[in-house]
Amino acid sequence: MTTLTAAVRPTRSHLLVHSGLLTLRSVRALIRQPWYAAITLIQPVIWLLLFGQLFRSVVHIPGFVSSQDASGSYLEFISPGVIMMTVLFSAAWAGTIYIEDMNRGVMDRLLASPVSRGAMMIGTLAYQVITTLIQTLIVFGIAYAAGARYPGSTTGILLTLVAASLLCVIFAAMSNAVALLARTQEALIGISQFLSLPLAFLSSAVMAIALAPDWLQTVARYNPVDWAVVVSRQALSADPDWGAVLPRLGALALLAVVMAWLATRAFRTYQRST
Amino acid sequence: MSPHNPAVLPDRTAANSYSGEIALEVRDLVKTYPGPRGGATVRALDQLSIRVAAGTIFGLLGPNGAGKSTTVKILTTLSRPDSGDARVAGIDVVRYPGQVRREIGLVSQKASSDPMATGRENLLLAARIQGLSRRAAAARADELIDRFDLTDAANRLVRTYSGGMARRLDVAIGLVHRPQVLFLDEPTTGLDPEARAEMWAEIERLADERTTVLLTTHYLEEADRLADRLAIVDHGRVVVEGTAEDLKRELRGDAIIVELGTAAQMAAATARLGRVAGLREISSDGASLRARADDGASAVPAVLASLDDTGVTVASVTVSRPSLDDVYLRHAGRTYHATEENSR
Numbered sequence: 001m002t003t004l005t006a007a008v009r010p011t012r013s014h015l016l017v018h019s020g021l022l023t024l025r026s027v028r029a030l031i032r033q034p035w036y037a038a039i040t041l042i043q044p045v046i047w048l049l050l051f052g053q054l055f056r057s058v059v060h061i062p063g064f065v066s067s068q069d070a071s072g073s074y075l076e077f078i079s080p081g082v083i084m085m086t087v088l089f090s091a092a093w094a095g096t097i098y099i100e101d102m103n104r105g106v107m108d109r110l111l112a113s114p115v116s117r118g119a120m121m122i123g124t125l126a127y128q129v130i131t132t133l134i135q136t137l138i139v140f141g142i143a144y145a146a147g148a149r150y151p152g153s154t155t156g157i158l159l160t161l162v163a164a165s166l167l168c169v170i171f172a173a174m175s176n177a178v179a180l181l182a183r184t185q186e187a188l189i190g191i192s193q194f195l196s197l198p199l200a201f202l203s204s205a206v207m208a209i210a211l212a213p214d215w216l217q218t219v220a221r222y223n224p225v226d227w228a229v230v231v232s233r234q235a236l237s238a239d240p241d242w243g244a245v246l247p248r249l250g251a252l253a254l255l256a257v258v259m260a261w262l263a264t265r266a267f268r269t270y271q272r273s274t
Numbered sequence: 275m276s277p278h279n280p281a282v283l284p285d286r287t288a289a290n291s292y293s294g295e296i297a298l299e300v301r302d303l304v305k306t307y308p309g310p311r312g313g314a315t316v317r318a319l320d321q322l323s324i325r326v327a328a329g330t331i332f333g334l335l336g337p338n339g340a341g342k343s344t345t346v347k348i349l350t351t352l353s354r355p356d357s358g359d360a361r362v363a364g365i366d367v368v369r370y371p372g373q374v375r376r377e378i379g380l381v382s383q384k385a386s387s388d389p390m391a392t393g394r395e396n397l398l399l400a401a402r403i404q405g406l407s408r409r410a411a412a413a414r415a416d417e418l419i420d421r422f423d424l425t426d427a428a429n430r431l432v433r434t435y436s437g438g439m440a441r442r443l444d445v446a447i448g449l450v451h452r453p454q455v456l457f458l459d460e461p462t463t464g465l466d467p468e469a470r471a472e473m474w475a476e477i478e479r480l481a482d483e484r485t486t487v488l489l490t491t492h493y494l495e496e497a498d499r500l501a502d503r504l505a506i507v508d509h510g511r512v513v514v515e516g517t518a519e520d521l522k523r524e525l526r527g528d529a530i531i532v533e534l535g536t537a538a539q540m541a542a543a544t545a546r547l548g549r550v551a552g553l554r555e556i557s558s559d560g561a562s563l564r565a566r567a568d569d570g571a572s573a574v575p576a577v578l579a580s581l582d583d584t585g586v587t588v589a590s591v592t593v594s595r596p597s598l599d600d601v602y603l604r605h606a607g608r609t610y611h612a613t614e615e616n617s618r
C-alpha cells in the first residue's frame with residue numbers, strides 16, 4: 001500500500017493531466033449546447049455592424065487617429081474594441097461553471113478527490129480561453145466580410161488572439177473567485193454590470209482616446225481592457241508601435257498570472273466557510 | 275446520563291467485526307461556525323467521537339442540523355475541525371488531506387455527477403482523476419455500469435436520468451477507484467420507495483464486499499436495516515452508540531402510546547399512570563402519552579381502567595415493540611418525529 005501511495009503522488013504531470021481532463025469536460029458540454037456560446041456572439045455582431053455603421057463618420061473628426069492609417073474605416077478601428085468587449089462580457093460569466101458544480105455535489109466531490117485546486121482553476125480558464133479564441137476568430141470573420149482589412153495581417157491577428165486570451169484569463173479568474181466567495185449566480189451579474197461595462201467604456205474600445213477628456217485618458221492607462229485593445233489595434237496596423245504593444249502585453253500577462261493565483265487561493269476561503 | 279459520555283453498549287452480536295482494523299477514528303471533534311450577522315457562534319460539532327471497524331457499515335443517525343454532514347465534511351477533507359482528531363484509514367485528515375483523498379469515495383447529499391455528460395463519461399473522468407490509466411478506467415467504468423444496472427442509460431446525458439438512476443451513478447462514481455472508505459451522505463433522501471429499496475440493496479452488497487461505509491441518514495428505518503453499528507447524533511454529540519439490536523434490547527419491554535382526547539387532561543393522566551404497577555418511563559408530548567412496560571399487551575387493561583377512573587378520554591392506544599424511535603426518545607429526550615418537524 002505504501003508503494004501504491006508513492007506511485008500516485010501528485011506531480012506536475014498530474015496537474016497537466018487533471019487540467020486537461022477538466023478542460024475537456026467543459027469543451028464537451030459546450031459542443032453539446034453550442035447556442036450557449038452563439039448567444040454571446042449576438043452582442044459583438046450588433047456592435048460591429050450597427051455601431052460600425054452608425055458612427056462611421058466619427059473617423060473624420062479632427063484628431064481621430066484611426067489605426068494609424070488615415071484611410072482606415074471606423075469598422076477597422078472598432079474591431080479590436082469589439083473583440084475585447086466580447087471577451088470581457090463572456091469571461092465575466094466564467095464562474096457559472098463553479099456555481100453549477102457547487103449547487104450540485106460536483107464541487108465537493110472534486111475537492112475530496114486528488115484533483116488539485118490549481119488544476120480546477122486551470123481547467124476552467126483553459127476552457128474560457130478556447131471559447132475566446134473561437135469567438136475572436138468569428139468576430140474577425142464577420143468584420144472581414146463587412147469589408148474591414150488589416151495591414152498587420154497574421155502577426156496582428158496572432159497578437160490579438162494572445163491579448164484576448166490574457167484578458168479572458170484576468171476576468172475569468174476574477175469571475176471564478178467571486179463565484180467561490182459569494183457562491184451565487186447573482187454576484188456574477190455584478191461583475192458584468194459594475195466592472196465590465198464601465199471598463200469597456202473607460203478605454204479606447206469604441207472611441208479614439210485622444211479625443212476623450214484627460215481624466216478618462218488617465219484611467220485608460222491603468223485599464224487592462226485598454227491595454228488589450230491597444231495591443232490588438234497597434235498589431236493590426238500597418239506600422240505597429242512596438243513600444244506601446246510590448247509593455248502592455250507584459251502587464252496583461254503578469255496580471256493574468258496574479259489573478260489566476262488569487263482565484264486559486266479563493267478555494268481556501270470557500271473551504272474554510274463550509 | 276452525561277451528554278459528554280455517550281452510552282457505548284457492550285457489543286454482543288458484532289463482536290468479531292469490531293475486533294478488526296479501525297477504518298475511521300474520530301475523537302472529540304469540535305467545529306463552530308460564526309453565527310448569522312454577528313450572532314452567537316453555532317456549535318455544529320461538540321466533542322463528537324466515533325470508531326468504525328474496517329469492512330462495516332456505520333450509521334450516523336440524527337435530525338437535520340445534528341452534525342452528521344459536518345462530520346462527513348471533516349472526514350472527507352472538505353472542512354477543518356476547530357479541534358479534535360480524525361483519522362481515515364489511519365491517516366490524519368488535517369495533516370495529510372491529499373493522502374486521505376486517495377482512500378475515500380464521497381457520495382454527497384446533492385447529486386454529484388455532471389448533468390451535461392453521459393453516465394460513462396462521468397465514470398471515466400472520475401476514474402482518470404483518481405489516477406487510473408485510460409484502459410483501466412474504461413474497464414472499471416464498464417464494470418460499474420453493469421453492476422449498477424445503468425447499461426441502457428450509460429451513453430445518455432445524466433440530465434435525462436431519473437432520481438434513482440442518478441443516485442446509483444453517484445455511488446458508482448464514489449466507488450470508481452475502490453476506496454477503502456465510502457461516505458454516503460443521506461443517499462436515499464428524496465428517492466421514491468422503489469428507488470430507495472434498490473439503493474438499500476446496493477448498500478448491502480457493499481457490506482458483503484467489506485467496503486467500510488459511513489452512512490448518514492435521518493431515516494430510522496434505514497439505519498436499522500443497513501448499519502452494523504450506529505450512533506445517534508444530537509446537537510453535535512453522539513448520545514448513544516451500538517448495534518441497532520443492542521440499542522433496542524437496552525430499552526427492555528414494549529412501548530405503550532396513549533393518544534388522549536385532549537391535551538388538557540395530560541397532567542391528570544400522567545399523575546394517575548404513575549401509580550400503575552409495572553409502568554415506567556412515562557412521558558408526554560402534546561396529547562400523546564408514552565410509557566414502557568415489560569409486557570405491553572397485559573398492561574393495557576390496567577392503563578385504560580385507571581384513565582377511565584380519572585375521567586380522562588382516550589382516543590387510541592398502541593402497543594409497539596421497541597424501535598429506534600424509542601431509543602432516540604430515551605437518549606435525546608424527545609421523539610425523533612418531533613425533532614424532525616422542528617428542524618424544518
